[in-house]
Amino acid sequence: MSVPPKIPRMDNTAAAVAAILFSVAALSLGDAIIKAISVDIPLWQLYVLRSLFVLPVLAAMVGLKAGTVRLIPRKALWTALRSLLLVAMWVAYYASLPHLQLSLAAAAYYTSPLFITLFSAGLAGERVGARRWFAIALGFAGVVVMLRPDAQGFDAWALLPVAAAVCYALAMILTRTRCRDEDPLILSMALNIAFILVGGIASLVLLQMDLSADRVAVNPFLFGGWTDLGGMSWAALAILGAAMLVGSVFAAIAYQTGAASTVSAFDYSYLAFSAIWGLLFFAEMPDLLTVTGMAMIATAGIIAARSRPAVQAA
Template sequence: MPDHPKVETPPRSQLGSRPLLGIVLMTLSLFLLTLGDAATKWLGQSFPIGQVVCLRGVFILLPIAVVTWRTGGLASLRVNNPKDISLRAVLFIGTATLISTSMILLPLADAAAILFAGPLFITALAPWMLGEVVGWRRWSAVTTGFVGVVIMLRPTPNALQLLALFPLAAALCSAFRDIITRKISATESTNAIMFWSTISLIAAGSLTALFGWKMPTLSEFGLFAITGVIAGSANYMMIESYRAAEASVVSPFKYTAILWAVALGYVIWGDTPDAFILIGSVLVIGSGLYILYRETRR
């Protein structure tokens, strides 16, 4: 998947009771994000990764600008904690770059499956970074999930699928990003977090122009635009899905990204996941769902 900003669940008073709408929005959001992944993979075969990340970020700003205009204007972009916003931006850049690299180098389904190690990392890091208590049941789920990750890495006495370390690093980077987001969400608006992170991504990506960019054709430029708008719109849909229904109802449907990735990977590139990916993804997804279940019981 492309970089998914951490979505803060709205206060319970703002939550609706429209579970079907929430599920539809979440599923459509993940389809669009995975479609954006496929476009990123396609573009990455012809353009430098820095150019892909930068131009995609430019067009992500369009839906962010629309939402900002509708929900507070420029005042909502004010920053109260520049240090943490900057740290979050660095992690956002790292996550976006690693995810895009993963999508380009690996089959779509393989990268998507390993990226779902992110929630496992968050649970494992929460006691030290957020002071949260993690019981033995969730630690068992984390351990089981990482067994699934190891299976997907295909370790043998002679080799390790080194390319699979890219999505694993992306999952770890995204976990740090989401933990920082959780810490600053009380003082910073969603508009400010998304806007300044995206601006930082564009600035960092533009520096790679020094190493040579390729001029896109009109159709390629259009694909860059579509990819960015899709990513920004999909994240807005994800936020709205949490407003329509409880997180415990819609969050499990994030895992439909695996299905979309398998389908698009097969249709476009003829890729099919092997037994390592299938077994590992079952363990990772199962662990993630169990952790979500335990979270809702607390």
Template structure:
């Protein structure tokens, strides 16, 4: 596959991952008032594993894609992603939907900078400019002030750091691990951790203050009523599809290229806030959307149009 085609496919995979990731966030935010986070993770993981197994059986008819010699790397990646999930969804449960997503979108900037420092990927001034413009859009959305400094916001920021580390690990593991392999070991890890959490805290013994920021972690498990099952199943479908798309994006293209496209999830977050949670954006919010969306679209234009016209053979990341 040519570098330019790989870059385009990587971008498209990231856009698909952002969409399904937003669906996942909406579903978990919707469920967060009635369930423990580890119960939701258990159910969504069972659905996701079933989907991944079905994909593998349809492709190969056996489980050869699940073989790996890097079980240690999968273990640490799973721990980091799990910490990111716990921090993000705990913060999300206690914050307005769009505010939490806005804070989370510092992650692409962290990935871009770290890819230059630790992976040796070239990050040119145009790409840096686009990422910084997206970050400014996030700042606009945040309206920095005293209200932003709260435990839930700190949890979301910590989640972003962990997410950035996990995606750099995905980039490093791409030569030996397939997209399915990266995801199946992640979900098996989630399954084991959520089962342990259920055994330890599933009876609600550690709940304490039910209105605290971390109450989402320690609620007792309950049997979901019938109307909630479709939403719970959607979380599993969304996490499986989003994980496949995002892992493939970081396998196909440089982290510094695809990371800014995560900013395009911000308009989706605003739309979800309006439609699902009744949170309407004001003029400041729309200014942030314009900066964030514009930054991602600029990178897309420069990568797929401007550079290909100038020199189709230029390696990915060569002059961006």
């Protein structure tokens, strides 16, 4: 009996949009949970515990693909650098959450596509067209509007999500140029191993430093030592893990089901969901300048996403 030909998967725009909306709702909820528990669980403890839960799942998934997955990355040093950049990204972003409105932190972080476009031109040799240069300028203008550097309301903590966006963009450039042949499961395992190593080392360093209570009070989430977790904290970690899992799965479904340019445009609904969770959980209400800056960044990202990718320079 002959094998029937494989039918190509057709795009389903409605399903893709629904999937990405569900994804960003879950992921933004996860960020809201992290902001909420940041007063009880230090960042480094969160890193270690979360990755200790994730690694066995990843190991089981690798085991199911036994014989088809290369356990040692082909480019181990580049993979390690990529992992460290992503760890730095999460350190910068999460460290900002106790000090910023959730919507402001999310908007500043969502400049990452603009940095990817910028670094693609400078580091990956891609030519960037006029529309994408306009998008970069518009997005960075949106950041300036939000951060209002000449106003008394400027908050230096808002620079951390921008730094996170830079780290993420560099990691994605490495993924495309140096790690594109690595198995995604191995990249994920490398990242979680990096989380455990960095979290463990940072915890030991803080233990040896024996910081004063006043110093820890500047950012308990970043400088605090490990704590005993109660039932509510474990429940929050479980919900966080589920939100991260659901978000990543539905993001993959969205990009498999619909055109990337369409899906990435709706990805910016993350900013709206962040504002909603911020209002519901923390009674945060973005002011007019913050909303204006968010709109400028979202518009810039959509323009960059819908512009035709540049041809790689020779």
